[in-house]
Amino acid sequence: WSPLFLPKPELGMDEHLPSPFSSFHGERCLLKDDSVTYITPQDEPKAGTLYLTNFRLLFKCKESDEHTFQLSLGAVDKYDKIGGSTSRGAYAYGIEIQSKDLRSIRLAHNPKIHSRRRLFELLGNHVFPLSNGNSPYCIHYRGRHHLRKEAGNSLSKGWQLYSVHEEARRMGIPEDKWRISKVNEQYTLCPTYPKYLIVPTSASDDDLRAVARFRSKGRLPALCWYNRKNGATITRCSQPRVGVVGKRNQMDEKYINAIRELNPTHRERLRIMDARPRRNAMANQAKGLGYESTSAYPHCDIVFLNIHNIHVMRDSLRKVRSMCWPEPDEQNWFSNLEATGWLKHIRAILAGATSIAELVDVGHSVLIHCSDGWDRTSQLSAIAMLLLDPYYRTIEGFQVLIEKEWLSFGHKFGQRLGLCDKHHNDEQNSRTCNVFKLQRSPVFLQFVDCVWQLTEFFPCSFEFNESMLIFILDEMYSCFYGTFMYNSEKAREELRTNSLSLWDHIHAFRHEFVSPFFDADMEPTMLSYPVSMRNLQLWQSYFLRWSVQFRPKESLAARLEAVLSITKQLELEYCALQKSLQEKSSASSSASGERKPVEKLSPLDENEQHHTQHLVEEGSSSHKHNSVERRNVEIKEATVAESSDVGEDTGEITRNDNSPYFREHMIDN
Numbered sequence: 137w138s139p140l141f142l143p144k145p146e147l148g149m150d151e152h153l154p155s156p157f158s159s160f161h162g163e164r165c166l167l168k169d170d171s172v173t174y175i176t177p178q179d180e181p182k183a184g185t186l187y188l189t190n191f192r193l194l195f196k197c198k199e200s201d202e203h204t205f206q207l208s209l210g211a212v213d214k215y216d217k218i219g220g221s222t223s224r225g226a227y228a229y230g231i232e233i234q235s236k237d238l239r240s241i242r243l244a245h246n247p248k249i250h251s252r253r254r255l256f257e258l259l260g261n262h263v264f265p266l267s268n269g270n271s272p273y274c275i276h277y278r279g280r281h282h283l284r285k286e287a288g289n290s291l292s293k294g295w296q297l298y299s300v301h302e303e304a305r306r307m308g309i310p311e312d313k314w315r316i317s318k319v320n321e322q323y324t325l326c327p328t329y330p331k332y333l334i335v336p337t338s339a340s341d342d343d344l345r346a347v348a349r350f351r352s353k354g355r356l357p358a359l360c361w362y363n364r365k366n367g368a369t370i371t372r373c374s375q376p377r378v379g380v381v382g383k384r385n386q387m388d389e390k391y392i393n394a395i396r397e398l399n400p401t402h403r404e405r406l407r408i409m410d411a412r413p414r415r416n417a418m419a420n421q422a423k424g425l426g427y428e429s430t431s432a433y434p435h436c437d438i439v440f441l442n443i444h445n446i447h448v449m450r451d452s453l454r455k456v457r458s459m460c461w462p463e464p465d466e467q468n469w470f471s472n473l474e475a476t477g478w479l480k481h482i483r484a485i486l487a488g489a490t491s492i493a494e495l496v497d498v499g500h501s502v503l504i505h506c507s508d509g510w511d512r513t514s515q516l517s518a519i520a521m522l523l524l525d526p527y528y529r530t531i532e533g534f535q536v537l538i539e540k541e542w543l544s545f546g547h548k549f550g551q552r553l554g555l556c557d558k559h560h561n562d563e564q565n566s567r568t569c570n571v572f573k574l575q576r577s578p579v580f581l582q583f584v585d586c587v588w589q590l591t592e593f594f595p596c597s598f599e600f601n602e603s604m605l606i607f608i609l610d611e612m613y614s615c616f617y618g619t620f621m622y623n624s625e626k627a628r629e630e631l632r633t634n635s636l637s638l639w640d641h642i643h644a645f646r647h648e649f650v651s652p653f654f655d656a657d658m659e660p661t662m663l664s665y666p667v668s669m670r671n672l673q674l675w676q677s678y679f680l681r682w683s684v685q686f687r688p689k690e691s692l693a694a695r696l697e698a699v700l701s702i703t704k705q706l707e708l709e710y711c712a713l714q715k716s717l718q719e720k721s722s723a724s725s726s727a728s729g730e731r732k733p734v735e736k737l738s739p740l741d742e743n744e745q746h747h748t749q750h751l752v753e754e755g756s757s758s759h760k761h762n763s764v765e766r767r768n769v770e771i772k773e774a775t776v777a778e779s780s781d782v783g784e785d786t787g788e789i790t791r792n793d794n795s796p797y798f799r800e801h802m803i804d805n
Contacts, residue, residue, distance in 0.1 A: 153187060154196050157206060160616075161278035161285070163189050166258055169251050173227060175242040176203060177462030178684065181227055186243065188258055191273060191616070193233070195243075210273050210556060210615030211235045212263045217256060221247045231256060236553065236613045238457050239682050264558035272556045274635035277616040283644040285636050294619070294637025297532070298539035300332045306527070308364040313337055313398050319344050323626040326354035328510065328546030330625050334359035336394040343387055350377055350385035352425055355509045357395060360541065361521045366499040367400040370492065372517050372545065374509035375410075375417070378426040389432060392503070396435055401499030406436045408503045409492055411512035414440045420507065436503075441488035443512050444481065446552070446577030452477045453578045460679050479672045485512075486586055487667040489519035496524060497662045510547050511579045517541050519586055526660040530599040531649060535639045538608075542580065548623040549612070551575035555622075556615050584609055588675050594663055595653040601693060604642065604649035606678055611638055652696045 153159050167188040174182045174195050184197040184204070193212075197203040213236050219229040227244035231252060234240050245252035265272055278285040285292065300316060317333045319325050319341040325348055335344060335358060348354040355374035362369050377383060396406035410417055410427055417427040417440065428438055455476035459465070465472060473479070492502050502520075506512040518541040527533040542549075549555060554576055584605050591598045591605075612620045618631030619638040642649060665671075680686040 153189075153194065154185070156201060156204065157187075157194055157196075158280070160191060160280045162276055163191050165189050166262070167255060169255065171246045171249060171251050173230075173244040174203060174205075175227055175230075175244055176684075177240075177682070181244065186255070188255065188262075190262060191277065193241075205241070207233070207235055207239070207241065208273075208610075208614035208616070209259075209263050211237055211610075211613040212259075213554070214558075215256075215259055215263065217252065218242070223247075231259075237610060238461060238679065240461060264556055266556040267558040272618075272621055273615045274618040274621060274631060277636065279636055279641075281644075283636075283641055291633055292637055292640050293643060294639035294641075295632045297637070297639050298536050298544070300330065300334070300540075300544075303536065303540065304334060307362045309334065309359070309362045311337075314359060314362070317341060317344060326356070327626050328353060328624045329355060329358070330544035330546075336391070336398060338394050339391055343391060346385070346387040347391045350388045351375070352377065353508050355546075357391065357503060358545075360517050361496075361524065363496055363499075363524070367398070368402070368496045368499045369395065369399065369501045370496060370504065370517055370520060371395055371501070372504045372509060372513050374505055374513075375420060375425050375507055376428055377424055378421065378429070378432075379424040380421045380426075382429060382432070384432050392428075392433055393435065395503065396501060399499070399501040402501070404435065406433075406501055406503060407495055408433070408436050408438045408505075409441060409488065409516065410438060411441045411443045411488060411504070411506035411516055413442045413444065416445065425507070439491075441484065441491075441516070443484045443488060443506070443515075445507075446511060446579060447574070448477075449481060449579065449582065450577045452481055453581070456674075456679060460683065463683055463685055464680065466685075473674060479669065479674065482582065482585055482589065482672055483667060483669055485515050485519065485582060486589065486665065489516050489523065489586070490665050490667050492516060492520040493523040493662060494664075496520070510545065511552075511577070514541050514545060514547050515579065515583050515586070518583060519590075522587065522590065523663045523665065526597070526658075529597055531604070531642065531646065534600055535642070542583075543619070543628075544625050546624045547580065548575065549580070549620045550623045550627075552577050552579055553613065553620070555613075555620065580612070581609065585675055585678075588678075589672060590663065590665060591651075592673075593665060593671060595651070596655045596658065597663060598651060599654045599656075600649050601651040602677060607642070607649070608638065609678070611641070617641070652693050652700065 153165065165187055167186070169186045172184065172186040172195070174184060174197065176182060182197050182199060182203045184195050184199075187194040187196070190209075192206050192208055194206045195204060213234045215231060215233040217230075218232050219225075221229065223229050229247045229252065230242060230244040232240065232242045243255075245255075261268070304314075304316060313336065314334050315337045317335050318331070320329050320333060321331050323329075323331070325345060333344075333356075339347075344356060347356040351357075352374040357371045357373040360370045360372050376385070376388065392406065397403050399406075408428055412427075420426050428436060430436065430438065456478050459472045459476060492504065495502055504513050504516050518537055521537060521541070522528045522534075525533075528537040550557070552575060588602060588605055591600075591602065611617060615621065616636075617638040617640075618628060618635030621631055621635075622628050674680075676686065
């Protein structure tokens with residue numbers, strides 16, 4: 137254990153966490169404070185006990201568990217003191233914490249006992265460990281419940297989930313056309329690329345080095361997905377270094393042509409899908425970068441997909457957070473949602489990915505890039521592959537997809553999410569701003585949101601459920617697992633033996649993430665998603681889950697699981713009854729000296745018997761209902777008729793022989 141995670145004895149190291157919390161393996165309590173008051177989003181004070189461990193901040197409300205919460209220290213975005221010792225008001229003195237999962241937590245302290253000072257000091261030592269020169273949480277986290285990291289430098293199963301060689305065999309990549317190159321085995325060609333790259337067989341390692349020098353950050357075109365039915369491919373890279381003068385590189389042009397000619401179906405054209413708006417791509421020419429021209433690449437069609445950059449997406453998420461926290465404005469919900477632009481960005485990503493999938497499905501090869509090829513490129517390639525390949529719609533396949541398209545190809549999770557780092561300010565400040573602070577952006581969150589939109593539209597095509605998507609996002613912020621730490625595969629090398637993988641947890645608790653709607657027997661075809669704003673909706677289960685007003689809709693999955701559970705229980709009871717009947721029949725036959733076997737009904741006979749019994753019961757019930765209803769009508773008619781026959785002079789009731797009620801009773805008698 138690092139000295140950072142060795143709590144002082146006087147801070148309640150031996151305190152046990154109360155229910156409903158359960159301790160993690162390796163978790164230690166650093167602070168217990170009974171004088172803290174939690175101020176809810178509705179400005180309601182809730183007294184309780186605050187616990188600070190080396191992994192989490194927990195609050196146990198005295199009234200009820202409704203206001204009990206926990207927050208991973210890795211999910212803390214920033215924290216500040218509010219008020220001073222002379223501040224007026226019972227709850228004006230305390231600490232406010234903003235989290236990456238769109239929450240804002242306000243804790244009120246008693247200024248007389250200086251409890252805020254102790255909490256603030258501990259947060260300063262344990263939040264943002266990388267900024268303090270300490271190890272991330274994943275080095276010390278050892279799992280929860282029955283999932284536990286074994287001692288030593290053993291490699292957990294989650295770290296061995298993805299292999300480029302296994303994936304190449306699964307996709308059926310022909311070895312005479314494509315090869316797995318080891319030119320980047322030491323990460324010398326491109327430090328943000330994976331060790332092994334799938335490239336055309338005709339390209340030598342020297343050719344790859346020449347192409348990498350002409351591409352931004354050295355991110356040369358590499359194969360992502362191969363369509364075995366028609367030979368079309370998806371490749372990805374970064375923008376070329378053409379500049380304003382339109383520089384050319386013969387080796388890069390030859391390499392692009394080689395990718396085009398490897399397609400046996402449509403080798404005459406290659407589609408280059410540039411994720412950026414055209415004007416943004418043109419602006420990059422002033423920096424010595426840019427996009428491919430048709431004069432240098434005559435056999436290529438260049439399409440701009442108009443997906444905005446990380447700064448626009450960051451501003452959009454900020455508006456979504458303001459709209460949803462602390463409570464959404466019901467009167468202006470739709471206008472506020474429109475103002476965020478969030479769904480427009482989601483639509484642009486889905487539209488681009490759908491276009492790519494449709495092209496590849498009919499036999500056209502596609503090359504994808506944006507600026508550096510690690511943000512919008514990952515979104516487009518991953519979603520297109522999700523639409524094309526049913527393997528990626530399974531639980532294991534989705535993990536492989538994230539490992540391949542996001543982690544191995546160098547999406548900068550550390551910078552985009554600010555993991556374990558205190559640089560929380562994403563806005564432009566002329567004096568305090570630096571380049572790192574402006575790198576925050578919800579790129580991966582948008583990808584997961586797009587996946588959720590697809591699961592809502594195709595519920596029977598995905599093996600995983602919504603809970604797994606939310607779990608991935610929450611644990612990504614927590615930094616308990618080494619899966620999403622740092623910015624590249626190279627930087628995560630040391631974490632492979634020192635930490636757990638997020639996929640270890642999903643594997644251990646797999647039953648919690650399986651969708652009951654998934655149909656494994658469906659024909660493996662491409663999902664044709666109709667891109668339209670009418671099909672999109674805000675992911676309320678994620679963005680509004682902290683709202684008191686939010687009530688999740690009835691879970692069809694839970695209802696289906698309950699029905700299946702009851703059906704299974706009835707089947708077990710039926711088998712037990714049938715066995716009991718057989719035993720009684722055997723005993724009776726033995727007692728009478730005759731051993732006549734009990735004939736067991738075939739499944740077809742059983743179904744017919746159940747169906748007949750159901751019809752009889754239904755008919756009987758219907759007959760009884762109709763008889764009772766008819767009897768009520770007749771009684772009413774008889775009463776009315778009898779009332780009309782009352783003698784005016786004598787007061788006697790005259791018998792009405794034509795009354796249906798009378799006739800029926802006469803017949804009965």
